[in-house]
Amino acid sequence: MTAVVLTPSGPFSLAASVRFLEGFTPASYQGTADAVLHLAFPADDGHSTVAVAVRQEETAEGEAGRVLAEFTTYPDAPADPVSAGTGPEPEPEPGPGEAEVEAETEAVRAQLARILSLDVDGSGFPGLAAADPVVAGLMADYPGLRPVCFHSPYEAAAWAVIGHRIRMTQAAAIKARLAERHGRRVRIEGRTRYAFPTPPALRAITRAPGLTEVKIERLHALAEAANAGELDAARLRSTPADYALAALRDLPGIGPFSAELILIRGAGHPDVFPRHEPRLHAAMAGAYGLDETAARDVRRLAGIADRWRPYRSWVALLLRARAAHIGGRTP
Template identity: 45%
Template sequence: MTTIDQVTWLDVPVQGPFDLTASARFLEGFAPAARADAAASPGELRLAFPVAPSWRPVGVLVKQAGPNGPVRMAVHGDPSDVDNAAAAARRILSLDVDGTGFAAVGARDPVVGDLQARYPGLRPVAFHSPYEAACFAIIGHRIRMNQAATIKRNLARELGSSVDVHGVVLPSFPPPAVLRAVPMVPMVSEVKSDRLKAIAEAAEAGRLDAAELRSIPVAEALTRLRTLPGIGEFSSELVLLRGAAHPDGFPDAETRLHEEMRRVYPVATKAELSEVADGWRPFRTWVSVLFRVRREELVGN
């Protein structure tokens, strides 16, 4: 277990509605990161992950007394990692985005307005990093999401560090150097092991930097991601939208989202779906997540 004595408290600026308890509930139901011990009580969330560019393990406790109230976080980590860990935690919770204009999307589109009323203050909760998202995409190829989530958690326990985050011990996914060093990544096929090592190498080389991926046009970022072994159309969207937490991308390959949209909009083709989503700018990812949350509630997939 990694015990980090250095703790730094920070006030987190929040622009627009935000409910940390809703985020914690979302995380508990998000199979790739589902973890019952992440939220010790309402208004608290604990995270543990290797933080770029050092890739040392860090822990973050996030606290909010009530919906739309002030947010604070305690960063457990090497002092040189604090700023990067805080930035990562803000990205994970979509707190690095000004959400004051999100309500206007619902005002323009009553379907979105109904979703916002159903899930007040819920913002997308992302993977800890594009690196972890890409690893999950590789692990999950041709198996069920719950199976992939179990393998990802077991890799964290076997190869990662356990971090004491304000009194709760959480596993942290193995950093890139660890995946590269093992002769073969356990619990996956030889092909997946080779691809995971390639993802780890790309992460160390800075090719999976969240800020960089979000700074370039979406189409360019997706094309760049698809040059990585095992990363195709669906996976590249996962890495960009749910790994780098890009707030404004429409998932062209997310068929379940498309099915849910067709249930409430008089559209059929992918082009028509994309045209509807254009009305959600600059929060297309945020609205897409609300659709998927509702589908999970109603259908279970």
């Protein structure tokens, strides 16, 4: 295993992240009593899988401890797509030189930081509370919670396609089944995790329970887009948000709502106000004491959200979590 350290800038609680994931249906995450986060996911390189255990150091109250992660990378290997994930746990393959190992380590570190929103300077986030009582209340209810993102824009896009026009719980079951049948099975500290299929593995799937032919074709297109670099997180975040969203809407099966999901929760953009999420708008209107008409006035809501810059995505996540009763402070 390789170890990396992430140092939060501003408030951060790994325990809050774990509680959020336990209530976030797409994650299908089952935590442990010790608040250690165990994840398995396709690496950003598109051709390997990462298994990681994440812990946070204890510090004096009010300070965010360092985040310690130990991970193993498993390169893709030829496998029967029907039985992948059912055999014995894979062994990491030897071979890379020192420079390659360093590059791989930094890539995994950057991806994990993005997943946990630790690649963003959050030192200014608490300052929003002074100017906005609603935000102050959210921070009190969800101390240290930052957005926990999808493992990649690629996986967020796949979720959007899988979940189109079906219940979220049904989509989560389909996604989990794809991981078990076509992704990597790994063991992390004695626990079994299944990673979502890498783009090449997803491209090889010709049929799967719960997926129509149209959805499979769209998933193939997403796999190809990921291989072509069109779903690269750094690229999406460095592009002006409106242009990035327009490019994402060009992908098959990706509409305005899904494009925002990919940019905000896949690429981890910290400062985008979701304009196509009625449930968030309703939660926001309720929090600010607005009527139903105001809840449909996206321009007005966006004006209120301007107070949250440069953390509009973060505050939106807290509103969404409160509305769904996910991961809050235990009464």
